[in-house]
Every structure is written in structure tokens, then in C-alpha cells.
Amino acid sequence: MEKVYDVAVIGGGVVGGMTLRELSRYQLKTILLEQAEDVVMGASKANSAIVHAGFDAEPGTLKAQYNVEGNALMEAVTGELSVPFRRNGSMVLAFSEEDLKTLRDLQERGRKNGVPGVRLMSREEALSQEPNLSEEIKGALWAPSGGIVCPYELATAAIGNAMDNGAELKTGFRVTGIEKENGNFVVISEAGEKLYARYLVNAAGVHADEVARMIGDDSFSITPRRGEYMLLDKTQGATVFATIFQPPTKMGKGVLVTPTVDGNLLVGPTSEDISDKADTATTPEGLEKVERLSKLSVPSVNLRAVITSFAGLRATPGGGDFIIGPSAADAGFINAAGIESPGLTASPAIAVAVVKHLEEAGLVLIKREDFSSFRKPFPKFRRMSGAEREALIRQDASFGRIVCRCETITEGEILAAIRRNPPARDVDAVKRRTRAGMGRCQGGFCGPQVVEILSRELGLPMDEVTKCGGASRMLVGKTKETQ
Amino acid sequence: MERLDLVVIGGGPAGMAAALGAWHQGVRNILILDREAQLGGILEQCIHNGFGLHHFKEELTGPEYAARYAKEVADCGICCLLDTMVLDLAEALDGSGDKVVTAVSSKEGYLRIHAKTVVLAMGCRERPRGALNTPGTRPAGIYTAGAAQKFVNIKGYMPGKEVVILGSGDIGLIMARRMTLEGAKVKAVCELMPYSGGLTRNIVQCLEDFGIPLKLSHTVVRIHGRERVEGVTIAAVDGSRKPIPGSEEFIPCDTLLLSVGLIPENELSRAAGVKMDPVTGGAVVDQNRQTSLPGVFACGNVLHVHDLVDYVSEEAELAGQSAAAYLRGEAPCGGTVEVKARDGVRYVVPQRLCKDAGPVSLYFRVGDIYKDVKIVVKCGEKVLLSRPKKKVVPGEMERLPLTAGILSQIDGDVTVCLEQKGAE
Ligand SMILES: Cc1cc2nc3c(=O)[nH]c(=O)nc-3n(C[C@H](O)[C@H](O)[C@H](O)COP(=O)(O)OP(=O)(O)OC[C@H]3O[C@@H](n4cnc5c(N)ncnc54)[C@H](O)[C@@H]3O)c2cc1C
Ligand SMILES: Cc1cc2nc3c(=O)[nH]c(=O)nc-3n(C[C@H](O)[C@H](O)[C@H](O)COP(=O)(O)OP(=O)(O)OC[C@H]3O[C@@H](n4cnc5c(N)ncnc54)[C@H](O)[C@@H]3O)c2cc1C
Numbered sequence: 001m002e003k004v005y006d007v008a009v010i011g012g013g014v015v016g017g018m019t020l021r022e023l024s025r026y027q028l029k030t031i032l033l034e035q036a037e038d039v040v041m042g043a044s045k046a047n048s049a050i051v052h053a054g055f056d057a058e059p060g061t062l063k064a065q066y067n068v069e070g071n072a073l074m075e076a077v078t079g080e081l082s083v084p085f086r087r088n089g090s091m092v093l094a095f096s097e098e099d100l101k102t103l104r105d106l107q108e109r110g111r112k113n114g115v116p117g118v119r120l121m122s123r124e125e126a127l128s129q130e131p132n133l134s135e136e137i138k139g140a141l142w143a144p145s146g147g148i149v150c151p152y153e154l155a156t157a158a159i160g161n162a163m164d165n166g167a168e169l170k171t172g173f174r175v176t177g178i179e180k181e182n183g184n185f186v187v188i189s190e191a192g193e194k195l196y197a198r199y200l201v202n203a204a205g206v207h208a209d210e211v212a213r214m215i216g217d218d219s220f221s222i223t224p225r226r227g228e229y230m231l232l233d234k235t236q237g238a239t240v241f242a243t244i245f246q247p248p249t250k251m252g253k254g255v256l257v258t259p260t261v262d263g264n265l266l267v268g269p270t271s272e273d274i275s276d277k278a279d280t281a282t283t284p285e286g287l288e289k290v291e292r293l294s295k296l297s298v299p300s301v302n303l304r305a306v307i308t309s310f311a312g313l314r315a316t317p318g319g320g321d322f323i324i325g326p327s328a329a330d331a332g333f334i335n336a337a338g339i340e341s342p343g344l345t346a347s348p349a350i351a352v353a354v355v356k357h358l359e360e361a362g363l364v365l366i367k368r369e370d371f372s373s374f375r376k377p378f379p380k381f382r383r384m385s386g387a388e389r390e391a392l393i394r395q396d397a398s399f400g401r402i403v404c405r406c407e408t409i410t411e412g413e414i415l416a417a418i419r420r421n422p423p424a425r426d427v428d429a430v431k432r433r434t435r436a437g438m439g440r441c442q443g444g445f446c447g448p449q450v451v452e453i454l455s456r457e458l459g460l461p462m463d464e465v466t467k468c469g470g471a472s473r474m475l476v477g478k479t480k481e482t483q
Numbered sequence: 484m485e486r487l488d489l490v491v492i493g494g495g496p497a498g499m500a501a502a503l504g505a506w507h508q509g510v511r512n513i514l515i516l517d518r519e520a521q522l523g524g525i526l527e528q529c530i531h532n533g534f535g536l537h538h539f540k541e542e543l544t545g546p547e548y549a550a551r552y553a554k555e556v557a558d559c560g561i562c563c564l565l566d567t568m569v570l571d572l573a574e575a576l577d578g579s580g581d582k583v584v585t586a587v588s589s590k591e592g593y594l595r596i597h598a599k600t601v602v603l604a605m606g607c608r609e610r611p612r613g614a615l616n617t618p619g620t621r622p623a624g625i626y627t628a629g630a631a632q633k634f635v636n637i638k639g640y641m642p643g644k645e646v647v648i649l650g651s652g653d654i655g656l657i658m659a660r661r662m663t664l665e666g667a668k669v670k671a672v673c674e675l676m677p678y679s680g681g682l683t684r685n686i687v688q689c690l691e692d693f694g695i696p697l698k699l700s701h702t703v704v705r706i707h708g709r710e711r712v713e714g715v716t717i718a719a720v721d722g723s724r725k726p727i728p729g730s731e732e733f734i735p736c737d738t739l740l741l742s743v744g745l746i747p748e749n750e751l752s753r754a755a756g757v758k759m760d761p762v763t764g765g766a767v768v769d770q771n772r773q774t775s776l777p778g779v780f781a782c783g784n785v786l787h788v789h790d791l792v793d794y795v796s797e798e799a800e801l802a803g804q805s806a807a808a809y810l811r812g813e814a815p816c817g818g819t820v821e822v823k824a825r826d827g828v829r830y831v832v833p834q835r836l837c838k839d840a841g842p843v844s845l846y847f848r849v850g851d852i853y854k855d856v857k858i859v860v861k862c863g864e865k866v867l868l869s870r871p872k873k874k875v876v877p878g879e880m881e882r883l884p885l886t887a888g889i890l891s892q893i894d895g896d897v898t899v900c901l902e903q904k905g906a907e
Contacts, residue, residue, distance in 0.1 A: 230616065231613075278709065280620070280621075281618065281619050281620045282618045282619060283618050284618045284704065284705075286618070287616060287618055306613055306616050307611070307613040308612075308613035308621075309613070309616050309618070310621065386585070386593055386595070389587065389593045390592055390593035393587065393589065393592045393593060394592060397589035397590070398589065399589075400587055400588050400589030400590070400591075400592060400593075401566065401588075401589045402518065402568040402570075402587065405518070405568065408570065411589075427623075440611070440613075441608050441609070441611050441627075442611040442612060442613050443611075443630075444608065444609055444611050444626075444627040444629065444630050445608065445630065447626070447630055448630060448633050448634055448637075448638060452638070462638065462640050463640060466623065466710075467622070467623035467710075468623070468710070469710075470710045471710040471711050472622060472623035472710035472711055473623060473711060474623050474642070475634060475640040475641060475642055476641050476642065476643055476644055476737070477640070477641050478639055478640055478641065479635055479639050479640065479641055479665050480665055480666065481639060482639030482640075
């Protein structure tokens, strides 16, 4: 008899991850299926990292509802998962009389959506709070409940917590077909592997429309909309304190300038519909635009301090709103699709909603006695006091070996990333879990050492260690002398 | 808490020479800290020869040059803590003027060391891809030349087979040859500027001898390949270093090596409040290599990027000797006048001087290639020194000794500039 899972979640982003965690509260056999060789390789790793306040979404939409709910849940979720989160506040700038009108509209939307504390600020007040803003501004909208979080850390922690509570993970499993057999779903991978489940959750990001079509649901389509960013060195992290938005105009949405929870400065994104759902390349035009627009808000933004640029793809739904609920084609198939911004913010609330839909579809939820919503904090040497560091090294000498010197990441942390759920198997996976290689030298120095540690821990030859799975090998073979 | 006379941060050629400089002047209570498992710094991975021509009057490899110093350090019995990373440098809170060095190692744990003097000798690191902001994908196969050098020379692995190198700094040139000797195909070296940033001898010995094209005024405008690099698009650039539309050329390759500049590793110095020179990326120092913090000295690549290790050793020895003088309580005559770079000269080290300093050498770099010029040192309108030079290039540091006699004429800020020959 084949093993039948109660629920299989397709897509290991923040939505799939949060859903998996929510499911792991109950006595269920659950599994997360992810096509890439690590989790959190889609939109959830490349976005603005803002916990939106919720004044932007149109009242009455799922976006508005889950945004505000998710925002309110963020303290509890990040606390339980030991993920840094800060309510630094969001500020939208006005550059003209027309913009001031837009701000008043946003304020009204915020009121309707139930966003706490949204108010207009005078030019002077905004400038005294954020001295680096453009002198050109006419006023601003202030939303104190806006925040910042590390999106991949949040998603990875949610998946790790679910796994610690018994959920399973299968990476490298690209769903290419779904059939039905004896009332169960048969999920088929590209490699021909089969997996059985009573219920499915479709959290496949930009590919969610294709996955839905596998069960005959063609009710929606997803367009990838690319957003490009530049990340600046930590020396620039205090350029602004709040997240600085530009007002939406006929010319577009503008770009934001924000500190990150890790102390860098992030500027972007652009917004461009593309056709290729995997094209996360940055472009000269995009980067130039980010530069030009960010300077409108913060003229002194120092783009010479860029340490990397990247792009993410929004899963833009044809209908505009999130698509959350059972598919018309099969009630046991729950869509969590079209989750573009503010999907990161909304994800804890979306997860609760998805589980509710599953229950309504007949899934029996019995609480697990041994469930723990807490994830043991990931060791972070860089944030410890001297005494804590001393104690940690005495306990485990690998914490006395600094591997990444830009971010002060120890070997102990890299080992934890490889050994803890969900396990890191490649260089980028180590980087997302520990920050090794995320600093100003971008892995120039720690790269070789991380490859060595991965090779040792995974029992792989050095030249089979990859950057991000697949063909992304770091090294191509031995030198003549060592062959 | 034990109080050391001198803590040297970094055990590369600069750190070792500084420690020895102090030792030979009678300082005994010295500690060298380095995060690597052995002394030698970046020289350990520079297995090519070309080191020590000035200092030892013979051609050594990097490890051989380092080994000579390491042996002397060991012979003198100077203490070293290796595998030890310095995390912080600060002034002691007790008003003693001591410095507190915080370090960490798996063997010794978490250390707080008090020292009367500190020499900064942390070297430099390479500029990464991000700093260039090259558009495109972010696949495997993009390395700084130094990281590739470490893989090949220390770990024994090849980072790729078909290589394009961006930037013609010395490390890039050396790696072009090294990768070729290891059987890789180096398809081109692209340099944004109309001239190479590397030593002429490296261009000849590492590129020309192997028929590797050096494309001046070219840059990489796009990186291709999702998982592993599949190619790069290069383009010619105009006078303002902007890519010229229509000049793009796609080069298939699996590896892009970057040799686009070095940045002094000064996070510790900055956090400690040492005054920095925005041009060199290193500390502002006087002729003794003392920084703006009394008792803290800097030398080697952490002060300004050197191309020859011989000058590193020379400068570091001076820094060590100055620490010894400081410990003896000899009020060193600090910098009373500024040394400024003008007209074609990018920077000068030291940035401060005093007229009673005795003989001093000025080290500087120019901002472009100049032919048939005079290097002129002035104080106000007074010309202190004028030296003709056939050619000066940005890739080669210039050294200009000033005698005590010249220094005694100083009565204000000094400028170093280039003048066209015969322009008087
Ligand atoms: C540029 C940009 C900026 C944004 N800014 C913000 C912001 O500031 N605040 C905010 O709240 N939200 C923001 N968002 C939105 C947020 O990032 C997304 O809503 C959220 O990450 C979506 O998560 P997800 O899990 O649905 O999708 P993803 O993270 O994309 O995860 C989907 C996963 O499914 C996998 N998958 C796809 N197809 C298959 C298959 N066939 N088989 C197996 N696995 C498959 C993918 O590999 C991927 O890992 C932004 C988005 C973008 C792109
Ligand atoms: C590829 C390459 C080729 C070269 N070729 C030549 C050549 O042919 N001829 C020539 O004369 N010169 C050459 N040079 C130049 C010469 O090697 C350097 O100028 C010299 O090594 C600089 O010495 P340094 O001590 O200042 O720095 P480094 O050698 O970089 O030493 C700095 C040391 O400080 C340590 N350190 C830094 N921060 C910390 C910290 N926080 N805690 C603990 N330790 C720390 C580092 O681990 C390192 O060991 C070359 C350099 C390179 C990189």
C-alpha cells in the first residue's frame, strides 16, 4: 500500500512554508514539495522585505484583509520563530499637490482597512524625522505599523519549525502532473516520481496557474512581473529609519528606500511584466531606473556602496486579487495563488485561511499534544554579548572560528545551517540561513571555506558542491598537480 | 589583566616586519594576531616569483618571502596567536590610553587584550562583483581573482575552464597565466580604463607571453547563464567609461574572474575612530605611520594598496620602530603640516609631516598615464624638489625620498604635483 499523505503543499515559499507550519499543529501526515534543491528560491527570497501596514490595498479585497491580519500576527510569528522583525514605520512622500491628494486617499483606505495610526505629516515633521529626505517633499503619510523582516529567514524558519514538528520536505520535486486514483491525488514529478495525498495546496508562486491547470483548473493566469533592486553596504543602513515609499502615480509605483533588519539599505523595485517565469536577471535599464528614482526620495543615497543587485518576480494574477480557496475543479485542491505583494506580510494569515478551507473541504483537524510553535533560535554570534560568545565557544569550539569576516559568521553557524531543518545543501542555502557571503565582499573570502565545509559535512567531493543546485557547480575539477 | 606593549593585528608581511621593527628596538612584550592558520598573509597563495627584488636583491616566491620573515619572528621568540580573528579595537575606558583588542579563536575562546600600542596590518580585500553592479544573472562561476587563486594554489581545484577576466590588476594578470598553465583557456582580459592597473612586467609575462588579448577600454556589460556562467557580453567604453552601443560582443565562457581593485580592510580602524583618507581607503598617518589615535600605527596594504611587498616591509618596519619610540616615551614629532596631492597625483602617504622628521619618503600614485613630466614637491610657492620622470602610470606606486635638508625648509603645507616638462 502506498503511503498517502493527508496534505501535500506544492511550493516551498513563504506561503507554502507558513501553511505547512499551520498544518503541523494537527495530527496529520504532511509534506512540502519544492522543485528547487532548496526551499525559498522564488519570490520569497527576492522582495522588498516590508511588512506592509495595509493602507495600499483596495478595501474589501483579500489582499486588504490578509495584509492587515498578517501584519498583526507578525510579532507573535517572528517571536516564536526567533526571526528579527522591527516596526520601523512606513512613510509615503508627496512631491506635489496631486500627491497630497493621493496621500489623503491612502489615509482613507487605511482607515477602511482597519490600519492603526495612519496620519498625515507636514513637510517639516517628515524632514525632522528623516533628515535625509528630499527637500522637495510637500508632506508625507505615516503608518507606524509598517515593519521590516528578513523574508527568507522567516520562510525558512517556518519550514524548519514545521519539520521539527513532523512535517516532511521533498526538494528537487518539480510537480509536472496531477492525477486522481481511489479518491486520492497522485502528484507526479518531472523525474517520474509519484506521491499520494488526500488534499493539495497550490502555493507554487508564479507557476501556480500551471499547477492548477494540472487538475483542469484554468480559471486564472499568472504574469511574472519583475522587480529589480540594489542592496547597499551596512555603512549606509542608517540613511533612513522608516521605509520610504513614493506615491503611486500615472507614471508608476515609484521605488522605496528602506533599511533592512540586518542593517543594510535596500532600494527598488522596478516593475516590469515579462514572459519568462524564471528570468531574474537584472538589466542596465532597471538598475538605472532604481538609481534615478531612489534619488528623488533620498538625494544623498550613496549608490557607490552597492554590494549586490538582484531581481524578484511577482506572481501577478489576472484578476488583481489573491486567489485563496478551493478550486472549482476539485474541492480538495486549495489554491493559494496570485500571491503578489503584500504576500509576505499576509502569509501568516493566508496560512490560517488555507487550513480553514481544508477543514471545510473535509480534512479533520485534531491538535497535536507535542506541537511546539517555538523554533530554537538559530545561533547568531554577531548579535551576542562578550559573555555569551565566551560561553558558546567553550561549549563548542566551532563557534570560535570566524568563516565570513564581513558578517562575522562562525563555522558553528554554518554547521547548524547544514544540520538543522531544513538542511542547507549548497553555498547559497548556507548564505540564506547564516548570512555567510552576504556582506561587502560577497563571499570572495569565505566562499572557498564554505565549499570545503559543505564537502566535508555532506561527504561530497569539493567539485560537486553547487552554488544553488543543478548545474551550478562551484569548481570544475582538480588542478594538474592534485589530479 | 596582562598589559602588552605592542599588539600587531595581521601577520602578513606588514605585521611581521612591524613586529620585528619594534623587537630590534628592544620591545619584547609583543603579540601578533592573525585569523589564518599561518603567518604570511596573502603571500601564502602567491606562489609565483617576483617578490623581494628590492629588499633581498633576489627573486623569491610569495611563500619564500614570507618564510624569511616568519623564521625571524620565530627566532626572536615573538608570540603569535593564529586562527584568531580580531573583532574590535577600542580605547580603554580607564583613561590609561591603552587600547583594548577583542579577538576570538576556537582554542583561546573570547579574548580581551590590553595593549599600550597597536599596529594595524590587516591588509586589503578585493572589490567584489556587487560593487560593479554588472547587470544579468547571478550564476556560479564568478569569482574574484584572489578567491580563484586560493582555490587553485591552496585547495588544488579549478574554478573553471573557459575564462574571461575583468580588470587588469596584478592579481588578475597573475591568474590569467596561472589558469592558462593549468589548462584553462583565458579568452580575454577586459580593462575599463585605457591603461592597465597592473605592473608592466606582469602584462608582458602573464598576457603577452601567452597570447592572451588585453582589451583596454572594455567592460563586461552583461552576465549570462542561470546556474553556471555561460558567457559574458563585453563592450567598448567611451571617454566617460560608458559602454558604446553597437560595440557589444558575446564571449562564451564558464568563468568570470574579477580583478577590479583592492580595498584596505579598515572596518576595525573605522569603528575605533581612526581618521581615514577617502582616497586611499586607509588611515591618515604622519611620517611615523601613526594614525589619528595616539599609539595606533598602520602599515602595508591596510594603509594604502602597494604593488610591491618590498615597500610593505619597509613601511611596516618604520611603523614598528615608531611604536617602540612611542613606548620609550619619546614624544614623536607628529604631523604638523599636511601633505596634499594635486594635479595628476591621486594621493600621498604620509598625509602629515613635520619639518624635524629627518629623512622621509613620500609614496604616491598618479591618476592617469603621464609622459615626460616632472614630479614637483612644493611648500607654498617654494619648490622643494623637482624630479623629471619619463613615464608615470597609475599601476606603479612612486617613492620619493626627501632629505632632512629639504624638510628643514618646510614652513607650511606641502603639495606633491605633476608638471609638464619644460613648462617653466
Ligand atoms: C519585487 C517584489 C517585491 C515584493 N515586496 C513585498 C513586500 O515588501 N512585502 C510583502 O508583503 N510582499 C512583497 N512581495 C510579495 C511576496 O514576496 C510574495 O507574495 C511571497 O513571497 C509569495 O510567496 P509564495 O510562497 O506564494 O511564492 P514563492 O516564494 O515564489 O514560492 C513558490 C515556490 O513554488 C515552487 N514551485 C513552483 N512551481 C512548482 C512546481 N511545479 N513543483 C514544485 N514546486 C514549484 C517555486 O520553486 C517556489 O519555491 C514582493 C514580491 C516581489 C516579487
Ligand atoms: C595575487 C597577488 C600577487 C602579488 N604579486 C606581487 C609580486 O609579484 N611582487 C610583490 O612584491 N608583491 C606582490 N603582491 C603584493 C603583496 O603581496 C602585498 O603587498 C602584501 O602581501 C601586503 O602585505 P600586508 O601584510 O599589508 O597584507 P596581507 O598580506 O594581506 O596580510 C594581512 C593579514 O592580516 C590578517 N588580518 C586581517 N584582518 C584581520 C583581523 N581582523 N584579525 C586577524 N587577522 C587579520 C590577514 O589574515 C592577513 O594574514 C601581490 C599581491 C597579490 C594579492
